[in-house]
Amino acid sequence: MLKPKYHTLKGFKLESGEVLPEVKLEYATQGSKETDEEGTITNAVLYLHGWSGDYTSVENLSDVIAPGKALDTNKFYLISPTALGSPGSTSPSTSQLGTEFPDYSIKDMATANYQLITKKFGIKHLRGIMGTSMGGFQALHWALEFPDFMDFLLLNGTAQRISNQMYGVYRLLIRIIEEDPAYDGGSYTKNPVRAMEKVSNLTFLWTFSPSYFQSNFNSREDFTGLLDEMGEEAAHWDAKDIIWRTRALLNYDLEGMLSMIEIPTLVTGNVQDQVVDPETSLLPLYGAIKRCEIFLFDSPLGHYGCIKDIYMAENTIKEFIDNIIG
Numbered sequence: 001m002l003k004p005k006y007h008t009l010k011g012f013k014l015e016s017g018e019v020l021p022e023v024k025l026e027y028a029t030q031g032s033k034e035t036d037e038e039g040t041i042t043n044a045v046l047y048l049h050g051w052s053g054d055y056t057s058v059e060n061l062s063d064v065i066a067p068g069k070a071l072d073t074n075k076f077y078l079i080s081p082t083a084l085g086s087p088g089s090t091s092p093s094t095s096q097l098g099t100e101f102p103d104y105s106i107k108d109m110a111t112a113n114y115q116l117i118t119k120k121f122g123i124k125h126l127r128g129i130m131g132t133s134m135g136g137f138q139a140l141h142w143a144l145e146f147p148d149f150m151d152f153l154l155l156n157g158t159a160q161r162i163s164n165q166m167y168g169v170y171r172l173l174i175r176i177i178e179e180d181p182a183y184d185g186g187s188y189t190k191n192p193v194r195a196m197e198k199v200s201n202l203t204f205l206w207t208f209s210p211s212y213f214q215s216n217f218n219s220r221e222d223f224t225g226l227l228d229e230m231g232e233e234a235a236h237w238d239a240k241d242i243i244w245r246t247r248a249l250l251n252y253d254l255e256g257m258l259s260m261i262e263i264p265t266l267v268t269g270n271v272q273d274q275v276v277d278p279e280t281s282l283l284p285l286y287g288a289i290k291r292c293e294i295f296l297f298d299s300p301l302g303h304y305g306c307i308k309d310i311y312m313a314e315n316t317i318k319e320f321i322d323n324i325i326g
Contacts (some may be wrong), residue, residue: 002028002080004055004088007120012112018137018223020095025116026088027081028055031073045071045128046113046142047080048135050157051249054082057132058231062285063311065130066274068319078125083138084112089111093238095187101244102185106134106252110141114149124213127203127325130154132306133276137252143261144254152324153265154317157273159281160288162257166275170179170246173199187241200234201227209272209302216300258288265292266320268306268313275303 004026034043037277046064046097049057058065058080065071065078085104089112090102117123128150131139143153161171176199177183182192204227205213217223226245267289269282276282278296285292297312299305 002056002059003028004028004082007116008114009112009119012115013313015105016102017112020090020102020156020321022082023080023090023112024094025084025090026055027079027116027215029077030058031076031078033077039122041077041123042125044117044121044123044126045078045130046077047078047128048113048129048131048138049083049086050081050133050135051245052224053135054086054088054301057178057307058139060307061132061310063199063315064317065301070321071130071313079117079121080198081113081116083135084109085241085248087238087241091192092244093241100194101240103247103294105248107141107145110138110145114137114142114146116189126150126156128152128321130156132156133158133303134249135180135261137249137254139256140254140261142290143258143263143265145218147261150263153200153261153263154319154320155265155267155301156310156313157275158267158274158285160285161281162249163251163277163280166279167250169202170192170249170281173202174243174246174250176202177243179186186243188239191235191237192239195233195239196237196242197231199237200231204230205227206274207303209274209300209305211272212300212302250272255288258285259290261289264320264324265289267292267294268304269294269296270299270302270305270309270319271296274289275305 007025009023012020036042047058067074085091087094129139136155177195180195182194267286286292295313295316299309301308
């Protein structure tokens with residue numbers, strides 16, 4: 001079980017020009033640390049979580065990130081932060097700013113973690129970065145902003161640009177919250193639970209594949225019962241956190257920029273993923289980056305399969321890393 005630690009950035013300037021006086025970043029570490037003669041860590045790997053995750057999300061990838069696995073924690077020092085805007089780190093719900101919390105971008109999320117890595121840890125170079133889904137968006141910003149800072153990129157279930165379908169789903173998600181009377185323009189004192197339940201149902205229906213829903217329920221009652229359970233579990237999500245984070249996602253678009261990336265890159269993904277599907281997301285990403293390989297697997301778990309069934313890509317990830325750094 002990973003234990004969180006915290007680091008505070010002072011006077012963090014956002015891409016918009018606005019400044020957050022303090023940004024608290026939550027993170028955890030695991031693995032074996034190696035240092036050079038100056039005491040600088042030389043074997044760090046950064047893991048960046050997806051839209052709904054935090055620093056613990058890395059534990060869900062133990063099939064590839066663990067002792068003896070592709071990202072061997074006997075060999076690498078693994079750092080997993082909670083992104084700017086996600087509770088645990090500074091977000092609308094954890095700050096005192098409420099609706100005055102400034103909009104932030106995917107680039108801001110990447111920049112905050114860059115400052116964590118360089119200022120807190122004093123790291124001058126990463127072995128690599130792995131990003132899943134929205135974490136992959138951040139990893140691509142790292143590659144564009146700090147191209148000499150890493151030896152490899154692992155892009156898991158991600159894209160260079162969100163598809164029109166993805167844009168529509170997440171725009172609807174924001175409308176569901178904002179149009180709920182309990183949201184009250186963001187001035188609520190009690191989180192709008194019904195809106196969060198609807199958002200959870202929407203993301204659940206969007207995340208898994210049609211074959212999963214068709215083959216895993218004996219009756220419509222079983223299916224709707226699970227929908228109700230999923231809604232109850234999401235009642236603790238804070239509405240403002242969801243809206244601000246989703247706005248950052250909606251504004252993400254790196255199309256036409258990725259040909260500048262020359263870092264060896266491996267794209268992994270699920271052919272049954274509706275969120276970042278092969279045709280509009282995975283294959284275009286593979287085609288955009290110069291030194292890029294791709295490995296697609298088949299899981300009925302849809303977008304969640306990029307985490308739950310990542311074991312299918314373990315040998316490919318290991319071979320990719322071994323070919324770069326041995």
